[in-house]
Every structure is written in C-alpha cells, then in structure tokens.
Amino acid sequence: MRGPDAYPTVSGVAAAARILSMRHPDLCRMRLAGESRAGRPLWLLSVGHGRRRILVVAGPHPDEQAGGATALWLAEQAVHERRRFAEADVTWDFLLCLDPDGTVLNENGPAGERPPAVHFRHTFRPHAAEQPEWAASLRTPREELPETIALLAIIDELRPVLQCSLHGTDVGGSWVQLTADIPGLAEPFGKYAAELDVPVQTGTFDALFWQGAGPGVFVLPPRGEQERFGSEPEAADGSTWSRPHLYGGLTALVEVPMWATRKVADPTPHPDPAHAVTVLGARLRKDGAAAAVSLERALPLLQQAGPTAGPVMRGIEQAVGAFPGLADEFERLATQSPVPLTMAHIAALDIAARRIPLRAAGMLLRLLDEARLDEDPSSEPARLRSRLERRIDAGARDLITTTDARWVPIPDQIELQARTVLAAVGLVM
Structure with a gap:
C-alpha cells in the first residue's frame, strides 16, 4: 500500500x-x-x-x-x-x-x-x-x-x-x-x-x-x-x-x-567529541544572540499581528530563551556525556543546533508577514524581514549541504x- x-x-x-x-x-x-x-x-x-x-x-x-x-x-x-x-x-x-x-x-x-x-x-x-x-x-x-x-x-x-x-x-x-x-x-x-x-x-x-x-x-x-x-x-x-x-x-x-x-547512522566513535560539542555550543550562543536581537527589533512592529500571534510568539520566545541553557548543556557534554559520543551523536546535535534558530526565524517572519507592515525597502520592517529571509535561506542550505541530506x-x-x-x-x- x-x-x-x-x-x-x-x-x-x-x-x-x-x-x-x-x-x-x-x-x-x-x-x-x-x-x-x-x-x-x-x-x-x-x-x-x-x-x-x-x-x-x-x-x-x-x-x-x-x-x-x-x-x-x-x-x-x-x-x-x-x-x-x-x-x-x-x-x-x-x-x-x-x-x-x-x-x-x-x-x-x-x-x-x-x-x-x-x-x-x-x-x-x-x-x-x-x-x-x-x-x-x-x-x-x-x-x-x-x-x-x-x-x-x-x-x-x-x-x-x-x-x-x-x-x-x-x-x-x-x-x-x-x-x-x-x-x-x-x-x-x-x-x-x-x-x-x-x-x-x-x-x-x-x-x-x-x-x-x-x-x-x-x-x-x-x-x-x-x-x-x-x-x-x-x-x-x-x-x-x-x-x-x-x-x-x-x-x-x-x-x-x-x-x-546517513551521518546520523554512523556508529564510529567521534575522534574529538569534546572539541565538536564545544564548537556547537559556541554556535548556539552566536545564533541565539542574533535571534534575540531580531526578536527585540520585531516586538515594536508586531502590534497589528494576526490572530495566531499569541501561540506563534510564545513558540519564538521559548526557542530564543532556550539558546543559553542549551549551549551550556552541549558544552557540558565535553566532560559529562552519558554515552561515548559517536559520529552519529555529533551529527544529530549539529542538526539540532542548526534547526532551532531556523524555526525561530521562520516563525518570526510569519508574524511580520501577518502584521502587514510597511513594504518600503528602506523601512525597518522590510530590512528585518530581508535579514530573516537571508538567514533562513543560508541556514537551510547549510543544513542540507553539511549533512548531505536528501528528500x-x-x-x-x-x-x-x-x-x-x-x-x-x-x-x-
């Protein structure tokens, strides 16, 4: 079937x-x-x-x-x-x-x-x-x-x-x-x-x-x-x-x-998992800071957002708020991992670290669209929207390319x- x-x-x-x-x-x-x-x-x-x-x-x-x-x-x-x-x-x-x-x-x-x-x-x-x-x-x-x-x-x-x-x-x-x-x-x-x-x-x-x-x-x-x-x-x-x-x-x-x-199916021990999770933690902090700035800039613009704004905004706020704690957790794995970290584990953690900022950017862009803001290319809403679109395009492309993923x-x-x-x-x- x-x-x-x-x-x-x-x-x-x-x-x-x-x-x-x-x-x-x-x-x-x-x-x-x-x-x-x-x-x-x-x-x-x-x-x-x-x-x-x-x-x-x-x-x-x-x-x-x-x-x-x-x-x-x-x-x-x-x-x-x-x-x-x-x-x-x-x-x-x-x-x-x-x-x-x-x-x-x-x-x-x-x-x-x-x-x-x-x-x-x-x-x-x-x-x-x-x-x-x-x-x-x-x-x-x-x-x-x-x-x-x-x-x-x-x-x-x-x-x-x-x-x-x-x-x-x-x-x-x-x-x-x-x-x-x-x-x-x-x-x-x-x-x-x-x-x-x-x-x-x-x-x-x-x-x-x-x-x-x-x-x-x-x-x-x-x-x-x-x-x-x-x-x-x-x-x-x-x-x-x-x-x-x-x-x-x-x-x-x-x-x-x-x-x-196939990277998430590789059981080979990772050659340097401590370095890998430290790098992932640093990237989470960087992406989290960028997401927090975007959210701060968007909030004054979203007074006229549509009826879905409440649940979408709460989803964004949880994602943005999760970055610092999750970065700490990733870095802690360098010395306190519950299992020996394999290539598959590091690939899965890498995907998660890339996915969370993409979700946050996508949901924030949805709210900006619903708010029907000024379309003047030089306006703050247009610049913020353009920045988020570039972030999603580049981040999604990197995610698929880095993992060699196929539909x-x-x-x-x-x-x-x-x-x-x-x-x-x-x-x-």
Missing part, C-alpha cells in the same frame, strides 16, 4: 476516515473525542471489536505532518486484515490529529516536497507547555489543555496495550522511542528502513539519555534517572506517554525524516512509520 505524494490536511484526514467508516459500518466508527482550544474537533476512528486496544495518535507536533496519512494507511490495513485482528481480539483506535490548531498553521506551506528554506519559512512549533503530549508534565491538572484532557480520557477509557505516537523530524533518520522495551523490535524496524533506504538514526538529540535496545530503538530510563537535558523542562514520566502504564500498556514513538542523512518521498515516510507500528503491534499482541 502506498501513501499519497502530499501531506493531507487535518480536514482531509477526517473526511477520508469518515468515508472509510461509511464503507465499512460493521467494522468502523467515528466519534468526537473532544475539542481543541480553538474549538476544532478531535476525531477518534475505531476499527474492529476486540477487547485489546491499540491507540494511534497522529499530529502530536504540528510540524511533523506524516502522521495523519500514516493513521489512514493503518486504518485501511486494519480493515483489510480484519480477520487476523479479530482473531487477536484487537481493536485499532486512531486519534486523527491531537493538535489540529497547530497543524492547520503548518498547512499554509506546500503540501508536498518543498525546498528546505520554504519548509522552515512555514514551520510552526508551539511552546512546550502548549504541546498536548508534553503539557501534562508542565501544567497543573486545573491548567490542562483540552487536547491533553481528551487524550488522557481516551487512554483511561480504552486502556490500550500499546499507544503509538506518530512523530517526525525535518532532517535526520528514523528511530523509535519506547516507554518500556518491546524485545525484538529493532530487527523488523531496521529491515523496513533498509528496504525504503531510510537511515536508522543511532545517535539522537531527543534520546541521548535513553537506553539502547538495538540500532535506532531507545527505551526510557528508569524513573528518577536523567532522560533529557536539564535545560528542557518537559519530562516523559509526566507526559501522556506514561499514561498507558497505569493499565499495563506502553507507548512507542515512531520518528521518520523529511530529509534523510524522502512522502509515501516512504508513511510506509516506514506504518510498518514499524505494525511490527510493534505484532510483538505485543
């Missing part, structure tokens, strides 16, 4: 799921599981009638757009293999988009293959406290996001044996994060990645402190042990990822790249993510 050549929209995914339900009313059903902060529906599609539930969550991060199509791919597969899943007493449940408000903000860019600069030009990455999966670890119960409340309610109702969260990365490889081990998953995952020519990422920024369970498969450390950089406030233990553990289940996060680079066809992104989910399901059934 091949996926589409473009990322489907939030409404497009819901429409396709509704058609599937109408075609197979004996097997499929859709219901409203909640509403977003802006009142958009959170749709849950269920396929099957078994007692063992598999929950698939698409759209947890709005700039990771393959998940909606992957959910449809898996739903159609569940219909096609209805007998096998019925014999296994399994029902599939698909939350079609966890953050529709944020995902819609990413839909103003091209839906298919795009130049890297165009991608970052249209990216929206919310503040961590406004990301529904992470928000549960950062907010009190009274402050929970409605999307988080809806997902937690679904988990409490269904008690899934496995929750699969569909994530993605802009540049890198594919990897899996598990809140508890699924023995044997690394083998089929590696096989599928090889067949689709997608590198298995053996060193990651996200899972640097997680335990390896085979190439590209990482398991959450035991409670109380460090799981993320200290400057990052969110914690997996308090997130929606951990909720299935109350009922004997676990969560698998499946990451697939838009642009793939991964969207059908391959979807197929790898879906087949990895199926492998995980097969191992827990």
Whole structure:
C-alpha cells in the first residue's frame, strides 16, 4: 500500500476516515473525542471489536505532518486484515490529529516536497507547555489543555496495550522511542528502513539519555534517572506517554525524516567529541544572540499581528530563551556525556543546533508577514524581514549541504512509520 505524494490536511484526514467508516459500518466508527482550544474537533476512528486496544495518535507536533496519512494507511490495513485482528481480539483506535490548531498553521506551506528554506519559512512549533503530549508534565491538572484532557480520557477509557505516537523530524533518520522495551523490535524496524533506504538514526538529540535496545530503538530510563537535558523542562514520566502504564500498556514513538542523512547512522566513535560539542555550543550562543536581537527589533512592529500571534510568539520566545541553557548543556557534554559520543551523536546535535534558530526565524517572519507592515525597502520592517529571509535561506542550505541530506518521498515516510507500528503491534499482541 502506498501513501499519497502530499501531506493531507487535518480536514482531509477526517473526511477520508469518515468515508472509510461509511464503507465499512460493521467494522468502523467515528466519534468526537473532544475539542481543541480553538474549538476544532478531535476525531477518534475505531476499527474492529476486540477487547485489546491499540491507540494511534497522529499530529502530536504540528510540524511533523506524516502522521495523519500514516493513521489512514493503518486504518485501511486494519480493515483489510480484519480477520487476523479479530482473531487477536484487537481493536485499532486512531486519534486523527491531537493538535489540529497547530497543524492547520503548518498547512499554509506546500503540501508536498518543498525546498528546505520554504519548509522552515512555514514551520510552526508551539511552546512546550502548549504541546498536548508534553503539557501534562508542565501544567497543573486545573491548567490542562483540552487536547491533553481528551487524550488522557481516551487512554483511561480504552486502556490500550500499546499507544503509538506518530512523530517526525525535518532532517535526520528514523528511530523509535519506547516507554518500556518491546524485545525484538529493532530487527523488523531496521529491515523496513533498509528496504525504503531510510537511515536508522543511532545517535539522537531527543534520546541521548535513553537506553539502547538495538540500532535506532531507545527505551526510557528508569524513573528518577536523567532522560533529557536539564535545560528542557518537559519530562516523559509526566507526559501522556506514561499514561498507558497505569493499565499495563506502553507507548512507542515512531520518528521518520523529511530529509534523510546517513551521518546520523554512523556508529564510529567521534575522534574529538569534546572539541565538536564545544564548537556547537559556541554556535548556539552566536545564533541565539542574533535571534534575540531580531526578536527585540520585531516586538515594536508586531502590534497589528494576526490572530495566531499569541501561540506563534510564545513558540519564538521559548526557542530564543532556550539558546543559553542549551549551549551550556552541549558544552557540558565535553566532560559529562552519558554515552561515548559517536559520529552519529555529533551529527544529530549539529542538526539540532542548526534547526532551532531556523524555526525561530521562520516563525518570526510569519508574524511580520501577518502584521502587514510597511513594504518600503528602506523601512525597518522590510530590512528585518530581508535579514530573516537571508538567514533562513543560508541556514537551510547549510543544513542540507553539511549533512548531505536528501528528500524522502512522502509515501516512504508513511510506509516506514506504518510498518514499524505494525511490527510493534505484532510483538505485543
């Protein structure tokens, strides 16, 4: 089964799921599981009638757009293999988009293959406290996001044996994060990645402190042990990822790249990791200072920004505020790394150090566009916009050139993510 050549929209995914339900009313059903902060529906599609539930969550991060199509791919597969899943007493449940408000903000860019600069030009990455999966670890119960409340309610109702969260990365490889081990998953995952020519990422920024369970498969450390950089406030233990553990289940996060680079798959020990991370830390400080200056210059100009200004601005402010602490963390790795740093680790850290300023510049440029400011080339808004555009063009070009990355066809992104989910399901059934 091949996926589409473009990322489907939030409404497009819901429409396709509704058609599937109408075609197979004996097997499929859709219901409203909640509403977003802006009142958009959170749709849950269920396929099957078994007692063992598999929950698939698409759209947890709005700039990771393959998940909606992957959910449809898996739903159609569940219909096609209805007998096998019925014999296994399994029902599939698909939350079609966890953050529709944020995902819609990413839909103003091209839906298919795009130049890297165009991608970052249209990216929206919310503040961590406004990301529904992470928000549960950062907010009190009274402050929970409605999307988080809806997902937690679904988990409490269904008690899934496995929750699969569909994530993605802009540049890198594919990897899996598990809140508890699924023995044997690394083998089929590696096989599928090889067949689709997608590198298995053996060193990651996200899972640097997680335990390896085979190439590209990482398991959450035991409670109380460090799981993320200290400057990052969110914690997996308090997130929606951990909720299935109350009922004997676990969560698998499946990451697939838009642009793939083999540098993140190189397990060779780095010849001088201390120097490498020190250089990366210095670059983070430099880029962070430039981003802070741009933000300071933009603030007086953004009084007339559009209705999305609030969440976008909070995303920018978190990104800009993260630079100093993250630079400290990178430099600390020179003497206190949790693992021996390989070429893959340094490549992943390098990508992260380049990605954050690109996201900040892209979101700030979005707000300047929405504010409909003076177009006179000599005006302050025009000069700032031009500066940000040059920064995105040069930074995105350097990111792709330095990593020798290539675009991964969207059908391959979807197929790898879906087949990895199926492998995980097969191992827990």
